[in-house]
Amino acid sequence: MSIDERLANTQFPLPVIRQVNQAKHPTAIGLGLGELRDFPVDTKVLDAIQEALHSDGTNYTANAGLPKLRQAVAKRQYATDGFNYSPEHVVVTIGVQNAMYAAIKTLAKLGAKRVLIPAINFGIYRKIPLDFGMEAVTYPLTPDFGIDLARLSEMVLPDDLIVINSPSNPTGRVLTVQEQKELALVLKSCLTGGYVLSDEIYSQLVYEGEPATSFSAFFERTIVLDGISKSAATAGLRVGWIVTRNLKLAQAFTSNNTTVISCPPTLNQYGAIPVVNGDTQPTIDSYNQTLLKNRNHAVGILKKNQIPVVVPRGSFYLFPELSYRIHSPVKQFCIELAKRPDGVVVIPGEAFDAPGYIRISLATDQIEEGMNRLVRMLKEQK
Ligand SMILES: Cc1ncc(COP(=O)(O)O)c(C=O)c1O
Structure with a gap:
C-alpha cells in the first residue's frame, strides 16, 4: 500500500474533549x-x-534549557526531597506533555517494554507508549x-515504568505522605530496574490539608515531571521539566x-523562573483559595441533591460517577448538555478511560450557576 493509500485509510477522530467543546452553545x-x-x-x-x-x-538556549531555570528547579526539588541536585539533573521541556514524551521515548530506546498507568488516567499516558511499540497496562484504583x-x-515487573499522577487529573486525588511511603516500600522490592514517572504538574495546587510532596522524596528511581502550566495559570507558555x-x-x-x-522557547523559560523561585507564591495561594x-x-x-462524589483537595476537578442517573451514554449526555x-x-469520563463519570472543572467564576x-x-433524566 502506498503512503497516499494508507493516509486515505487512516482516520483522525476528534478527541472527546474537542467533540464536546465543539458542541458548546455560546451561552x-x-x-x-x-x-x-x-x-x-x-x-x-x-x-x-x-x-x-x-x-x-x-536566542536559542542550551538544549536542556536555561541554566538559571534549571538551577531554580534543582533548588526547588532539593527543598522537597533533600537530594543535592545540580542544573545537570534537570531537563527543560515544552510542558509536561513533551516531558512525558521525551522520557518514554528515551526509556523505550533503552529497552523498557511496559508502562503501568492508573485505571483512570490522563490520555497521553496510554497514547505515548503506543508510539514506541510499548504496552500500556492499567493498574486499579x-x-x-x-x-x-x-x-x-x-x-x-522489575523493569516496568510506572506512571503516577498526584494531584490527579481528572480525580483531584492527592496521595498522602503515608500512602507514598507505602507505595515506595512496595516498589523498593519489586521495581528494581524500572522507574516511576511521577507526573506532578498540579503539585502547587493543593487547596486543603497536607501539601503535595514529590514522590522522589520516597523512592530514588523516580523521574519527576512538572511545570508551570497549571499552577501559574500559564499553560500556553509551554514550560515543563524532567528531574x-x-x-x-x-x-x-x-x-x-x-x-x-x-x-524550549527562550522567553517563556525566563517567564518560568519567578514561578519556580517561589516569587509568585502569593498569587498561587490566591488561586488555591478560589x-x-x-x-x-x-x-x-x-450533596444537597444526593449526588455522591469523592471530595478532592488538589488540582481543580471533581469526578462524580453519573451513569446510574442518565439514560443515554454519558458522552451523549455531555454533548446534549453542551448544546443547550x-x-x-463538562468532560465525559471516556476521555480518561472511565466512561461512567464526568469531569467538572472548578476553574471558573460561574461554579454555582454551572452546577x-x-x-x-x-x-x-428521572
Ligand atoms: C495530568 C496532566 N499531565 C500533563 C498535562 C500536560 O501538561 P502541559 O500543559 O505542561 O504539557 C496535563 C494537562 O492537562 C495534565 O492534566
Whole structure:
C-alpha cells in the first residue's frame, strides 16, 4: 500500500474533549477547562518575559534549557526531597506533555517494554507508549481514587515504568505522605530496574490539608515531571521539566528531545523562573483559595441533591460517577448538555478511560450557576 493509500485509510477522530467543546452553545457555561484560563497571571512572570526581550530572549538556549531555570528547579526539588541536585539533573521541556514524551521515548530506546498507568488516567499516558511499540497496562484504583497497592504489587515487573499522577487529573486525588511511603516500600522490592514517572504538574495546587510532596522524596528511581502550566495559570507558555537523580539519564533525555524541539522557547523559560523561585507564591495561594471556595460550593450542591462524589483537595476537578442517573451514554449526555443555551460543558469520563463519570472543572467564576444547571438537567433524566 502506498503512503497516499494508507493516509486515505487512516482516520483522525476528534478527541472527546474537542467533540464536546465543539458542541458548546455560546451561552452554555464552561466547566470543562483544563487550565486556569480566567485567573490573572502574576505580573512577575510577564515582567521577566518583557525583560528577556531586551537581552537574549530571542536566542536559542542550551538544549536542556536555561541554566538559571534549571538551577531554580534543582533548588526547588532539593527543598522537597533533600537530594543535592545540580542544573545537570534537570531537563527543560515544552510542558509536561513533551516531558512525558521525551522520557518514554528515551526509556523505550533503552529497552523498557511496559508502562503501568492508573485505571483512570490522563490520555497521553496510554497514547505515548503506543508510539514506541510499548504496552500500556492499567493498574486499579481504590474507590476513593487512591492506588490499589495490593493489586499493583502483584502486577509489577522489575523493569516496568510506572506512571503516577498526584494531584490527579481528572480525580483531584492527592496521595498522602503515608500512602507514598507505602507505595515506595512496595516498589523498593519489586521495581528494581524500572522507574516511576511521577507526573506532578498540579503539585502547587493543593487547596486543603497536607501539601503535595514529590514522590522522589520516597523512592530514588523516580523521574519527576512538572511545570508551570497549571499552577501559574500559564499553560500556553509551554514550560515543563524532567528531574532525575541519574545524570546519564538526564543526558539521554536531552539528547532524545533535542531532535524534536531543539530547545524550549527562550522567553517563556525566563517567564518560568519567578514561578519556580517561589516569587509568585502569593498569587498561587490566591488561586488555591478560589479553588477551595469553588470546590465547597460545587460539592455542597451535589450533596444537597444526593449526588455522591469523592471530595478532592488538589488540582481543580471533581469526578462524580453519573451513569446510574442518565439514560443515554454519558458522552451523549455531555454533548446534549453542551448544546443547550442553558447548558454546561463538562468532560465525559471516556476521555480518561472511565466512561461512567464526568469531569467538572472548578476553574471558573460561574461554579454555582454551572452546577445548578447540571443538577437541573440530571433531574430531567428521572
Ligand atoms: C495530568 C496532566 N499531565 C500533563 C498535562 C500536560 O501538561 P502541559 O500543559 O505542561 O504539557 C496535563 C494537562 O492537562 C495534565 O492534566
